[in-house]
Amino acid sequence: MTGKGYIVWPSGAKYEGDFSGGYLDGFGTFTGHDGSVYRGNWRMNIRHGLGRKEYPNSDIYDGSWKEGVHEGSGRYSWNSGNIYIGSWKDGKMSGRGVMKWMNGDIYDGSWLNGYRHGSGVYMFADGGHYSGTWSKGLKDGKGKFYPAGSKHPSLRRMCSNLGYDDNTKGLPSQGSSINSEGSETSKPRVKRSLSERISVGGLLRSSGRISHRTSSLDGNWSQRHPSVKSISNDFSSKLLHDSDESQSDVPDGSPVVYEREYMQGVLMKETVRNYTEQTRKGKPRNKHSVKEVKKKSCVDIFEGHRSYYLMLNLQLGIRYTVGKITPVPMREVRSSDFGDRARIRMYFPRKGSQFTPPHNSIDFSWKDYCPMVFRNLREMFKLDAAEYMMSICGDDGLRERSSPGKSGSIFYLSHDDRFFIKTLKKTELKVLLRMLHEYYIHVKKHENTLITKFFGLHRITLRGGRKVRFVVMGNMFCTELRIHRSYDLKGSTVGRCTDKDKIKENTTLKDLDLSFEFQMDKLLREYLFKQISIDCEFLESQQIIDYSLLLGLHFRAPEHLKALLELPTTATNSDSACICFRFKVQLGVNMPAQANHKLLDNECDSNEVELFEVYDVVLYMGIIDILQEYNVKKKIEHAFKSLQFDPQLISVVEPKFYASRFINFLKKKFPEQP
Numbered sequence: 001m002t003g004k005g006y007i008v009w010p011s012g013a014k015y016e017g018d019f020s021g022g023y024l025d026g027f028g029t030f031t032g033h034d035g036s037v038y039r040g041n042w043r044m045n046i047r048h049g050l051g052r053k054e055y056p057n058s059d060i061y062d063g064s065w066k067e068g069v070h071e072g073s074g075r076y077s078w079n080s081g082n083i084y085i086g087s088w089k090d091g092k093m094s095g096r097g098v099m100k101w102m103n104g105d106i107y108d109g110s111w112l113n114g115y116r117h118g119s120g121v122y123m124f125a126d127g128g129h130y131s132g133t134w135s136k137g138l139k140d141g142k143g144k145f146y147p148a149g150s151k152h153p154s155l156r157r158m159c160s161n162l163g164y165d166d167n168t169k170g171l172p173s174q175g176s177s178i179n180s181e182g183s184e185t186s187k188p189r190v191k192r193s194l195s196e197r198i199s200v201g202g203l204l205r206s207s208g209r210i211s212h213r214t215s216s217l218d219g220n221w222s223q224r225h226p227s228v229k230s231i232s233n234d235f236s237s238k239l240l241h242d243s244d245e246s247q248s249d250v251p252d253g254s255p256v257v258y259e260r261e262y263m264q265g266v267l268m269k270e271t272v273r274n275y276t277e278q279t280r281k282g283k284p285r286n287k288h289s290v291k292e293v294k295k296k297s298c299v300d301i302f303e304g305h306r307s308y309y310l311m312l313n314l315q316l317g318i319r320y321t322v323g324k325i326t327p328v329p330m331r332e333v334r335s336s337d338f339g340d341r342a343r344i345r346m347y348f349p350r351k352g353s354q355f356t357p358p359h360n361s362i363d364f365s366w367k368d369y370c371p372m373v374f375r376n377l378r379e380m381f382k383l384d385a386a387e388y389m390m391s392i393c394g395d396d397g398l399r400e401r402s403s404p405g406k407s408g409s410i411f412y413l414s415h416d417d418r419f420f421i422k423t424l425k426k427t428e429l430k431v432l433l434r435m436l437h438e439y440y441i442h443v444k445k446h447e448n449t450l451i452t453k454f455f456g457l458h459r460i461t462l463r464g465g466r467k468v469r470f471v472v473m474g475n476m477f478c479t480e481l482r483i484h485r486s487y488d489l490k491g492s493t494v495g496r497c498t499d500k501d502k503i504k505e506n507t508t509l510k511d512l513d514l515s516f517e518f519q520m521d522k523l524l525r526e527y528l529f530k531q532i533s534i535d536c537e538f539l540e541s542q543q544i545i546d547y548s549l550l551l552g553l554h555f556r557a558p559e560h561l562k563a564l565l566e567l568p569t570t571a572t573n574s575d576s577a578c579i580c581f582r583f584k585v586q587l588g589v590n591m592p593a594q595a596n597h598k599l600l601d602n603e604c605d606s607n608e609v610e611l612f613e614v615y616d617v618v619l620y621m622g623i624i625d626i627l628q629e630y631n632v633k634k635k636i637e638h639a640f641k642s643l644q645f646d647p648q649l650i651s652v653v654e655p656k657f658y659a660s661r662f663i664n665f666l667k668k669k670f671p672e673q674p
Contacts, residue, residue, distance in 0.1 A: 009033075017042070032056075040065070063088070086111065109134070124148065135482045138265035138557055142505045145258040263484050263615075264557035309361045311400075311412065313460050314421065314470060315393040316348055316359055317366035321458075325371045326385045337372040338437045344368040365461040369433065373440060374456050380443060381453055381474070388455065391416050392472070417478045419455065424469040428627040432457060432471065435542045442538045448527075448587040450549075451535050451623045452476075476588070476622040477552050483620065485553040487514050490546070491658075491665030511665070514551075518619070518670050520593040524585075525670060531587055532666065535623055536659040545658045546628040549666065552620035553595065591619040 001007075001019040008014045017028015024030070024042040031037050040051020047053075047065040054060050063074015069091035070076075076084045076093075086097020093099075093111040100106045109120015115137040122130045132143020261269040321344050336342060346366045352358030378388060392398065396415035412421040424432075432439075432454070443449055453474035460468045477483050486508045490496065497512035520528075532549075539547060585591060597613040 112136070132260070132262070135264065139262035140264055140482055140484070142259070142261045145260055147256070147258070263555035266555070266558060310410065310460070310468065311398050312359060312361040313348070313364045313366070314412070314458070315398070316356070316361070317346075317368065317458055317460065318456065318472075319389055319393045320346060320348075320356065320366065321368040321371055322375075322385055322389050325375050328372070328375075330376075330379070331372075333373050333376055333440065335437075338370055338433075338440075340369070340433060342370045342372070344371050363463055367459040367461070369429075369457040369459070370436060373436060374454070377440065377443065377453075378455055380447070381455070383455065388419075391418050392421070413475065417475055420473045420475050421470055422473065424471055424627070426467075426469065429457070429459075429469045429471075431544075431627045435544070438538070438542060442535075446531065446534060448531055449535055450531055450588045450621060451538070452626060476550055476624075477620055479554075479590070479620065481554040481618060483552040484555050485509065487511075487549075487551040487553075488624075489514065489549045489551055489665065489669075491662040508550075514669060516553075516595040516597050516615075516669070518593045518595055518617070519673060520591065520619075520670065522673055524591060525672065528587055528591075529663070529667065529670075532623075532663060536663060539623075539626060540655045540659045543655055544626050544628065545655050547626045547662075548624055549662075550622050550624045554618040554620075555595075556616040556618060558616075588621050591621075593617050593619050 001022050003019060004017070005019045006014070006016045012033040013031060015024055015028055015030045017024070017030075018026025020026060023044045025044055027041055029037065029039040030042075035056045036054060038047060038051055038053040040047065040053075041049025043049065046068045048067060049065060050063070051065050052060065052062040058079040060077045061070060061074060062077075063070065064072025066072065070088035071090065072088060073086065074088055081102035083100045084093055084097055086093065086099075087095025089095065092114040094113060095111060096109070097111050098106065098108045104125030106123040107116060107120055108123070109116065110118025112118065116134040117136055119133050120131070124130075127148035129146040130139075130143055132139060133141035135141075257273045259271040259273060260267060324344065344367070346356060347353070347363075348356045348359065348361075348366060349363050350359060350361065375385075378385065391414045394415065398412040398414060398421065401411040401413050409423045411423075413419070414421075439451075439454070442451070443453075454471060455474065456470075456472040458470045458472075460470070462468075477486070486506075487510065488508050489511050491511065493512060496510040498507060498509050503509070595615045595617045597615075599611045599613065
């Protein structure tokens with residue numbers, strides 16, 4: 001069967017349209033025996049391309065299909081009157097989209113697997129607005145609520161603040177809730193179809209530009225079925241217009257803004273601010289008002305394009321060395337595999353060479369330290385070489401993150417959040433090379449170690465002799481769950497608190513900021529502190545000080561809120577309405593616990609009874625910053641210079657005392673249950 005045709009099945013289903021090679025292939029109309037009607041593109045008997053389907057229950061989907069399911073941009077209308085316009089993936093709402101409920105409520109933002117997930121704006125039918133972040137359908141993180149009748153920014157401005165920009169037509173990251181603030185890597189934009197990059201401008205005003213891959217299936221689709229071309233023009237332009245117009249109707253009285261913080265649907269904190277105060281606070285300072293002294297670091301070596309070129313060089317070097325070492329037969333390491341002389345060197349000219357490909361970066365020399373050792377370490381950590389290369393060197397590239405500390409280092413994060421890449425000082429590189437042999441033995445003996453996992457050590461040398469050193473580490477917060485709080489704990493009280501004015505959603509807090517005590521399974525706690533003691537003994541033997549425990553907290557949603565979560569089911573995903581998330585518990589990862597916060601006198605009404613707030617949490621932890629070597633002279637000079645003769649400061653001089661204080665502090669925060 002080839003060409004135009006008409007076919008009827010014994011069940012009563014019928015098809016009229018294009019055939020090719022015996023398949024339904026091209027444009028056609030299919031009427032099912034259940035009364036459903038699909039009119040659109042086909043490929044080898046499967047709905048693929050642009051099409052409209054009317055379901056037996058009167059639901060209607062109008063948009064892009066892939067391999068028989070909703071994929072790309074499209075509009076779904078439920079028989080209840082609810083409407084969704086936006087991105088789909090695997091038959092579920094995923095990406096950027098706008099949902100309008102029958103009661104008049106509207107949500108404009110990110111979705112994942114049918115849930116509100118990421119940044120967005122929720123507009124209530126009575127005129128109130130909430131802009132913030134969601135996680136699997138629950139409010140999660142900081143946001144602002146503008147009550148009905150109060151003055152609020154226009155929808156365009158709120159979307160722009162959340163990362164939706166009409167000009168860039170970019171889609172905010174699905175994982176924006178766990179990314180720290182800071183600029184992303186400046187890199188050339190990759191051309192994507194609209195189904196992958198719907199924005200306020202794209203979704204709301206130019207949805208006709210559906211993916212070029214599917215629109216080519218039938219050039220006359222827009223004439224045959226113009227509704228797709230304008231599925232969101234009227235609805236979305238009206239949404240923006242109404243939001244802008246509402247500002248002119250608001251009196252200039254004393255409007256308020258509620259700054260709120262949620263954790264898995266639970267309101268944790270609320271601050272009431274005047275709108276004018278809040279907007280004034282958000283205005284940038286005059287750039288000439290304060291003189292800022294910029295510290296010189298390895299970040300400055302590439303001027304405007306430093307990060308992008310550095311990223312390219314790193315990816316080229318790792319791809320080369322991992323590809324070279326992987327075919328070598330697996331063997332146990334030897335003493336000659338350690339030290340500064342165990343290395344792979346290669347020069348990467350821009351035009352390419354006999355051994356290296358041409359590239360768009362600048363000429364550089366590459367040095368890979370102890371390649372056989374790190375190859376074996378990756379095997380110990382059950383990391384496949386191909387996965388490692390794809391994660392760091394894949395087309396999605398790396399994301400630059402702002403430095404969380406005072407080191408001035410550059411931090412990169414792989415696109416799948418599995419790996420951190422950090423620039424090192426020369427002294428830190430020497431410490432790692434010196435302790436690498438003992439580290440290798442320690443990791444081999446203790447597979448549940450909490451010490452940072454190292455996957456590679458590299459150096460890039462540029463023309464003129466400038467050198468940049470890198471280490472590739474595992475990301476301790478690589479999880480599907482959102483990390484609501486993170487702490488850098490050293491067991492000290494000297495200078496270990498964060499200025500409240502500088503605390504933002506993703507700020508890593510310090511020892512004095514931790515107001516919780518954690519109760520966990522008795523056996524799990526016993527294993528945890530046994531491993532912490534073993535790891536501290538190892539660091540003490542290597543004369544390492546000033547390390548920290550990086551602690552991440554995920555607050556679990558209360559059971560009554562989980563029951564309220566409902567996927568807006570469609571005719572294609574009704575069987576997926578209930579989704580269960582199960583995670584493997586191990587030391588440092590997915591550890592369940594109870595977080596207890598004792599209320600202070602000013603936080604409770606009664607002074608007679610001690611009151612506590614109790615939260616179910618999931619803990620993530622690991623020991624980081626282990627490349628600071630013990631230096632008696634430096635520490636004593638620091639103590640005298642600062643004129644702080646605090647015993648806690650002096651105790652830092654000895655690694656043994658540092659480890660003891662570190663463990664004792666953690667035991668206070670994780671008390672043993674009676």
